[in-house]
Amino acid sequence: MSIVPVAAEKHSSPPKMSTLVFIFAVSFLTIACHAAPRGQCKANRDNTVSYTGFQVWTITPHSKAKQSTLMKIIRHYNLEMWKETNEIHEPVNIMVPPRYQKEIRLRLEEVKIPYDVEISDLQKAISNENPRTNASAANPKAAHQMDWTSYHRLDDIYGYLTYLADRYPCRVQLLNVGSSYEGRPLYVVHITNSTSPNTPAIWVDGGFHAREWISPALATYIIQQLVEEPSNAKLLVNVNWYIMPVVNPDGYEYTHLKNRLWRKTRSPTGSSSAKCQGVDLNRNFDFKWGGPGSSSNPCSQVYKGPSAFSEPETLAYSNFISSKSNEIKLYLSLHSSGQLIMLPWGYERNTFPSDYDEMLTLAKNAACKFRKFTYKVGNKVDLLYQASGNSADWAKSIGIKYVYSVELPINGFILPASNILPVSQDFFRAMDVFAAEVSTLSAV
Ligand code: ARG
Ligand code: ZN
Numbered sequence: 001m002s003i004v005p006v007a008a009e010k011h012s013s014p015p016k017m018s019t020l021v022f023i024f025a026v027s028f029l030t031i032a033c034h035a036a037p038r039g040q041c042k043a044n045r046d047n048t049v050s051y052t053g054f055q056v057w058t059i060t061p062h063s064k065a066k067q068s069t070l071m072k073i074i075r076h077y078n079l080e081m082w083k084e085t086n087e088i089h090e091p092v093n094i095m096v097p098p099r100y101q102k103e104i105r106l107r108l109e110e111v112k113i114p115y116d117v118e119i120s121d122l123q124k125a126i127s128n129e130n131p132r133t134n135a136s137a138a139n140p141k142a143a144h145q146m147d148w149t150s151y152h153r154l155d156d157i158y159g160y161l162t163y164l165a166d167r168y169p170c171r172v173q174l175l176n177v178g179s180s181y182e183g184r185p186l187y188v189v190h191i192t193n194s195t196s197p198n199t200p201a202i203w204v205d206g207g208f209h210a211r212e213w214i215s216p217a218l219a220t221y222i223i224q225q226l227v228e229e230p231s232n233a234k235l236l237v238n239v240n241w242y243i244m245p246v247v248n249p250d251g252y253e254y255t256h257l258k259n260r261l262w263r264k265t266r267s268p269t270g271s272s273s274a275k276c277q278g279v280d281l282n283r284n285f286d287f288k289w290g291g292p293g294s295s296s297n298p299c300s301q302v303y304k305g306p307s308a309f310s311e312p313e314t315l316a317y318s319n320f321i322s323s324k325s326n327e328i329k330l331y332l333s334l335h336s337s338g339q340l341i342m343l344p345w346g347y348e349r350n351t352f353p354s355d356y357d358e359m360l361t362l363a364k365n366a367a368c369k370f371r372k373f374t375y376k377v378g379n380k381v382d383l384l385y386q387a388s389g390n391s392a393d394w395a396k397s398i399g400i401k402y403v404y405s406v407e408l409p410i411n412g413f414i415l416p417a418s419n420i421l422p423v424s425q426d427f428f429r430a431m432d433v434f435a436a437e438v439s440t441l442s443a444v
Pocket of ligand 2: 208209212335336
């Protein structure tokens with residue numbers, strides 16, 4: 001087996017708060033509720049956060065005036081948006097806690113903004129999302145437990161990566177690039193079929209945001225296809241791959257065990273409130289850190305952290321990518337959802353890298369390969385929102401040629417496991433286009 005530690009010690013940093021405050025916060029948390037959403041404090045019998053009665057509404061404002069009224073309502077109730085757009089004729093999705101539903105319904109009716117209930121009971125949707133999670137392990141004797149018909153715990157994912165490194169020692173190396181805040185290993189899979197030192201590489205990551213389960217599922221699917229599917233051998237001709245399927249393993253486990261809709265990491269921030277824990281890793285990068293689209297409030301979903309690269313996850317990630325910045329020619333960071341392929345810059349509107357058009361052409365060619373889902377291609381701020389300190393901007397800033405972040409299909413964070421294969425198979429088609437372009441470049 002080949003698990004190679006990559007300077008793990010050097011980059012691991014101690015917790016940023018005093019032990020006292022930490023102990024206080026932890027004991028307070030166990031008395032209070034586990035990370036209740038938006039100040040709600042409801043727990044299921046097994047002490048997981050309950051979303052019973054929560055709904056997701058789809059609202060299309062259709063006029064500037066109604067759009068601004070809608071935004072006022074969203075801010076007033078501190079509602080979380082699951083989908084946003086500047087386009088007045090396109091729908092936004094919001095998550096509405098039961099206690100506000102009546103009031104908000106009245107307000108919307110008053111100003112004649114129609115809405116649809118897209119998810120009538122979020123807890124039911126969550127319970128139906130991953131039918132196999134509660135079933136006993138399929139076959140404990142199998143070489144690994146991974147498949148793409150259900151979402152898997154971190155152990156299954158890491159078990160599969162270890163299995164691949166054992167089974168295919170020449171093609172697969174499992175690189176341990178650091179540890180998460182709670183001490184879980186951070187793994188990058190290196191897939192190669194080439195002996196030349198100048199082979200260019202493609203980077204793929206998933207699981208930045210804990211609740212975006214389809215992204216680690218797709219990242220591991222890409223690994224599986226590249227390693228175990230002989231007909232994909234052409235994708236390894238003069239192209240190496242570095243794939244990090246779970247950037248935020250602490251958050252990912254937390255979404256399986258306590259709160260399905262957790263987004264950030266699990267590091268303490270000094271606040272005793274459950275939802276004020278953790279940093280948004282995708283606002284913690286050392287490029288335009290702390291600008292618009294990020295927050296210095298630990299309770300925010302886009303909390304930037306106390307300093308750039310304050311988190312062991314972003315530090316390990318950026319150290320690893322920096323060490324391969326001559327090799328890596330294409331960067332893909334997988335999120336959900338929205339069906340978007342987004343290009344830098346994300347920190348400011350109407351600001352573009354000088355080779356934006358080249359990036360755009362390649363992304364459009366890639367998007368043409370999709371048959372099942374349609375993706376929009378364009379600038380991140382135009383398609384989604386401003387996000388200072390995001391990882392893709394940082395990747396572009398250190399000179400990576402083609403940089404994309406992706407919002408996968410379909411809608412929202414709760415995607416029934418039966419969609420994993422359709423989404424993954426469709427997305428994988430684009431790998432041809434990316435690999436063909438990268439194989440013409442040389443690592444320098
Ligand atoms: N993955 C996205 C993010 O990084 C979420 C996209 C959809 N949600 C939204 N609020 N627009 O924030
Ligand atoms: Zn995300």
